[in-house]
Amino acid sequence: MSKRMTWLRGNPFKVLSFSLRSKLMIAFVVIALLVAVTSGLSYYFLKKINLSYVNLLNHNAIILQLASDIQYQTQLQYSLMSNYVIEPSPEKVQAILESNQKLNALVQDIKGIDENAEDQTYYKVMGESIETIAGLVHDLEKTKSSFQRTVPLTQNLTKLAEKIQKKQKNIMELKKVENGNMMDQTIYKLIWVSITALVIALAIGWMVSRMIITPLRTIVKAARDIASCDLTGRDIRVRSRDELHDLAEAFNQMKGNLFKIISQVDDHAKHVSAAAEELSGNTEHLSQASEQITTVVQEISAGSESQVQHMMTGIAFLAQMDHSVQQIASITGLTNETSSHALAAVSRGTASIELSISQMNAIYNKMKVLSDSVGRLGTHVMHVLAANDLIANISRQTNLLALNASIEAARAGEAGKGFAVVAQEVRHLSKQTTEAADEVARLVNAIQEEMGEVAHSCEAGSQEVSTGISVVNEANVAFERIKKEIEEVSAQISQVSLQSSDISQKSQTALEVLRSIEDVAKHTASGTKEVSINMEEQFASMEEIVSSANVLSGMAEELDELIGKFQLRSNDI
Secondary structure, eight states, rough: EEEEEEOTTTTTSEEEOOOOHHHHHHHHHHHHHHHHHHHHHHHHHHHHHHHHHHHHHIIHHHHHHHHHHHHHHHHHHHHHHHHHHHSOHHHHHHHHHHHHHHHHHHHHHHHHHHHOOOHHHHHHHHHHHHHHHHHGGGGGOOTTHHHHHHHHHHHHHHHHHHHHHHHHHHHHHHHHHHHHHHHHHHHHHHHHHHHHHHHHHHHHHHHHHHHHHHHHHHHHHHHHHTTTBBOSOOOOOOOOOHHHHHHHHHHOOOOOHHHHHHHHHHHHHHHHHHHHHHHHHHHHHHHHHHHHHHHHHHHHHHHHHHHHHHHHHHHHHHHHHHHHHHHHHHHHHHHHHHHHHHHHHHHHHHHHHHHHHHHHHHHHHHHHHHHHHHHHHHHOOOOHHHHHHHHHHHHHHHHHHHHHHHHHHHHHHGHHHHHHHHHHHHHHHHHHHHHHHHHHHHHHHHHHHHHHHHHHHHHHHHHHHHHHHHHHHHHHHHHHHHHHHHHHHHEEEEEEHHHHHHHHHHHHHHHHHHHHHHHHHHHHHHHHHHHHHHHHHHHHHHHHHHHHHHHHHHHHHHHHHHHHHHHHOOOOO
C-alpha cells in the first residue's frame, strides 16, 4: 500500500495521504473484516446448537433405545418361560438363560450411560430382579410356582423400563424446547449483528464514495464548460493527494494547451480567408469565357453521341429480345417434356391413392375388431376382480377362525397344543393368501387402467383412420383435376414454342439493319468529340481552380466560425 507524506496549503500539521487504490482497499478490508466477524459469530452459535442436538441424540436417544430394548427383552423372556411351562425342554431353558443374560447386559449398558441418581435406583432394582429371575429359571423344572414368582418380577421390569422411557422422552422434549429457544435467540443475535455490520459497511461506502465523487463532479463540471466552448474557467484544485489530484493537474494542462492551439489557429484562419477571396476573384472572369466556348462544342458533340447511344440501345434491346425468345423456345420445350412426366407421375399418384384407400379401410376394420376384443377383455377382468375379492374375504374369515382356534387351544392347555400349531399354520397360510389376493387386485387394476388407455387409443385411431380416408379421397379428386389441367397447359406450350421461333427470325433481320446505321453515326460523332475533349480539359482546369478557391474560402470561414464559438477571454475583462 503506497503512502505519501505531503504538506497541505495553510495546514501546519503533517498529514498522511493515501492513493485512490489504497482508500478502496482499506474500505474493502474493513467490510471483509465485518463479514468475517459476522460469519464467525454465526459459526459459533450454530456450533453451539449443533453440539446440543448431538448431545440429545448421543445420550438421551441411546438411553431411550436401550430402555425400549429392555422392555422388549423382558417380554421375550416372559414369553419363553410361558412356552416352557406349556412344553418343557432343555433347549427352552437355555434360550431363557440367554435372554436373561442379554437383558442383564442391556441394564449394565444403560446404567453406564445414564448418571441420574433416580434412574440408577431403577437400574439397581432391575438388576436384582434379573438375578432373581435367573435363579428361578432352574426351579421351573421342579415346580410351576417358580414361574408364578417370576410374573411380578417381569411386570416390575416392564414398568421400570416404561418409566425410564417416559422420563427420557420428557427430557428430550425439554431439550428440544431449549434448543428451539436457543435457535430463536441465535437468529435474533445474528440479525442484530448483520444489521450493525450493514450499517457500518454503508457508512464506509458513503464516506469513500464522497471522497471520490466530490472531486469527480468538479472535473466533470469543468469538462462540460470546455464542451460548451468556454475556456475562461479557473483551474481545478483538488486537496487530496491521489490519482484524482493527478487527473485534475492533467486536465488543467490540457485546457491550457487547447487555449494556445485555438488562438494560433484563429490567426492563421484569418490570413487563409483573405488569400482565398483574392484568388477566387481572379479566376472567376477566365472561367466565364471558357464556359461559353465549351457550351457550343458540347451541344454539337451531345447531338452525335445521343444518336449513337439510341442506336446502341436499340441494338442491345433487339439482341436481348432475340436471346429471350430463344430462351423461351428452349424453356417451352423443357416445359412440354416436364408436363409429360407430370402426367405420368399423376397417374402413378392416382394408383397409389387408390391402394392407400383400400389399406386404410382394412386398418379401420382391424381397429374395430381390436376395440371389441378390448371390451371383452375388460369384462373378463371384472370377473377376475370379483373372484379375487371373494378369495380375500375367505382368507380374512379363515384368519379369524384360526385366531379363535388358537385361543381355544390355549384354553385347552396340554390337550390343545397340536391344534394350536395347526391353527398357527392356518393363520400363516391365510395371511399369505390375503397378501397374494391384494397383489392380484393391484395387478388387475393396473391391467384395467392399461386396457382403458388401449380402448381410448383404439377409438382415437379409428377416428384418425376415418379422417385419413376422407382426406385421401379428396386428394384423388384433386389429382384427377390436376391431370386435366396439365394436359391443357401442354397443348398451350406447344403453340407458344412455334410462335417464339418465328419472332426470333424477324428480330435477327432488324438487328443487322440497326448495326449498319450505328457505324455511320460513330463516324459522324468522332469529329466533334476531339474538339469537345480539348475544350472540356481547359474548362475543367479553370473550374478546379475556381472550386479550390471557393472551397478554401469556405473552409476558412467555417474555421473562423468554429473558433469564434470558443470563449477565450472572460466577459468581466
